[in-house]
Amino acid sequence: MSIVREILENSEEKLFTVEFPEIDSGGMEKIAKHVARIAPWFDAANSTDNTAAHAHASNLSVAIAMKMHGVEPILQIVCRDKNRLAIQADLMGAALHGISNVAMLTGDDVTAGDEPEARRVFDLDGPQAVAVAKVLTTGQYLSGRKINPAPDFYISAVENPGAPPFDYRIERALKKHRAGARYLQLQICYHPDRLENFCRGVSQGAPGLHIIPTVVMVKNEKALNFMNDKVPGIDIPLATIDRVKKSSDPSEAAYQLVLEESKHALSLPGVRGLHVIDFRRDDSLERLMRELGRTPKF
Amino acid sequence: MTCPKTLRNGPCGGVRENGNCEVKPEMQCIWVKAYERKEKLPLPQSWRNHYNDLRPPVDMQLKGTSSWINLLTKRDQKRPAGWQASFENSEH
Numbered sequence: 001m002s003i004v005r006e007i008l009e010n011s012e013e014k015l016f017t018v019e020f021p022e023i024d025s026g027g028m029e030k031i032a033k034h035v036a037r038i039a040p041w042f043d044a045a046n047s048t049d050n051t052a053a054h055a056h057a058s059n060l061s062v063a064i065a066m067k068m069h070g071v072e073p074i075l076q077i078v079c080r081d082k083n084r085l086a087i088q089a090d091l092m093g094a095a096l097h098g099i100s101n102v103a104m105l106t107g108d109d110v111t112a113g114d115e116p117e118a119r120r121v122f123d124l125d126g127p128q129a130v131a132v133a134k135v136l137t138t139g140q141y142l143s144g145r146k147i148n149p150a151p152d153f154y155i156s157a158v159e160n161p162g163a164p165p166f167d168y169r170i171e172r173a174l175k176k177h178r179a180g181a182r183y184l185q186l187q188i189c190y191h192p193d194r195l196e197n198f199c200r201g202v203s204q205g206a207p208g209l210h211i212i213p214t215v216v217m218v219k220n221e222k223a224l225n226f227m228n229d230k231v232p233g234i235d236i237p238l239a240t241i242d243r244v245k246k247s248s249d250p251s252e253a254a255y256q257l258v259l260e261e262s263k264h265a266l267s268l269p270g271v272r273g274l275h276v277i278d279f280r281r282d283d284s285l286e287r288l289m290r291e292l293g294r295t296p297k298f
Numbered sequence: 299m300t301c302p303k304t305l306r307n308g309p310c311g312g313v314r315e316n317g318n319c320e321v322k323p324e325m326q327c328i329w330v331k332a333y334e335r336k337e338k339l340p341l342p343q344s345w346r347n348h349y350n351d352l353r354p355p356v357d358m359q360l361k362g363t364s365s366w367i368n369l370l371t372k373r374d375q376k377r378p379a380g381w382q383a384s385f386e387n388s389e390h
Contacts, residue, residue: 013305044335056338061318081357084355084382089337093386104303106303106310106311108312108320109302109303109312109321111320111321112312112320119302120302121304122304122305123355123356123358124306124355125303125304125306125307125308125310126305126310127307127308127352128306128307128352128353128354130357131352131384131385133354134384135380135381135383135384138380138383140379140380141380141382142378142380142381143379143380144379144380144383145376145377145380157301159311160311160312163309163312163314164309164312164313164314164315164316164317164327164330165309165313165317165330165333165334168308168309168333170352172308172309173348175307175308175350176350178352179352179385187311230316232311232312232314232320233310233311233312233313233314233320235315275359
């Protein structure tokens with residue numbers, strides 16, 4: 001049973017998902033602390049897979065911990081660190097633990113992280129990884145070896161509407177849909193026009209493919225500069241950075257920016273919800289949810 | 299194949315604003331280059347559409363062997379059984 005699937009396929013409601021913070025230390029107490037903050041506001045949370053090419057507690061282990069604490073996980077699986085055997089093992093491990101939401105993505109290169117000397121894998125790429133998850137749901141491994149009963153995955157992919165070639169991003173999303181993705185979580189996009197073109201194109205090309213854009217909550221322009229300089233595929237217009245930097249209250253300006261982005265994203269065709277990455281980790285997450293009309297679940 | 303990430307299904311999400319590679323900033327993304335060329339060249343639409351084909355995982359057993367011989371013998375068309383059943387039913 002997947003709440004994500006239930007909301008997207010069998011309701012008109014919006015889906016709100018959040019990036020679960022990466023876990024390095026602090027054990028289950030740390031998990032419980034993060035859960036307490038996010039659980040009232042979100043339908044599900046992404047368990048990341050060595051996000052930004054930095055090693056952390058593994059994707060599946062955090063997803064299981066989230067599930068134990070009552071939060072529905074969306075298990076991210078990235079192609080950078082695992083070959084096709086390891087990726088299928090992650091997927092079958094998820095099925096073993098009753099985790100059905102899986103997000104299949106290519107992933108940043110190792111050079112984006114703190115161990116650039118590592119061997120990059122990319123035995124599969126993003127669209128192939130989506131396809132492999134789909135193959136498992138037909139009751140067989142990639143090799144053809146049978147799985148009975150077949151695992152039931154609700155598969156998603158990620159696309160970046162803000163990276164060149166812009167027109168092609170729509171076709172690429174449709175390709176991932178053909179491979180088996182039922183919805184897309186988008187990379188953060190600071191160009192509203194690009195996001196709008198992408199959503200319009202995807203909703204025309206594949207009306208059944210749900211779109212969940214991503215917004216990032218930051219405290220000041222330093223975080224925007226960092227993303228602009230260091231995160232592959234993210235471009236932030238100078239005017240956007242200046243708007244925060246030159247404000248008398250940068251923290252409030254950064255909040256207003258994310259509120260504006262959220263409202264804009266939710267108004268676009270094909271968009272069925274929002275994915276939130278919270279680097280502020282203060283009370284503005286609750287403020288954003290309330291100002292978007294959300295009421296806490298408990 | 300000059301993509302440092304050895305991707306087979308088009309440009310990743312890490313393409314820079316100027317169309318260059320995430321891993322090698324001085325190099326144009328090979329998939330961006332291929333995209334621009336297929337748009338510009340006077341090709342039949344069916345050829346252009348091949349850019350969007352879902353290409354299967356690479357058979358690593360063929361590393362270091364002749365791609366020409368593999369093309370002629372059709373060895374390079376062999377797919378994992380699971381892939382074939384899900385994505386290439388119509389062709390087999």
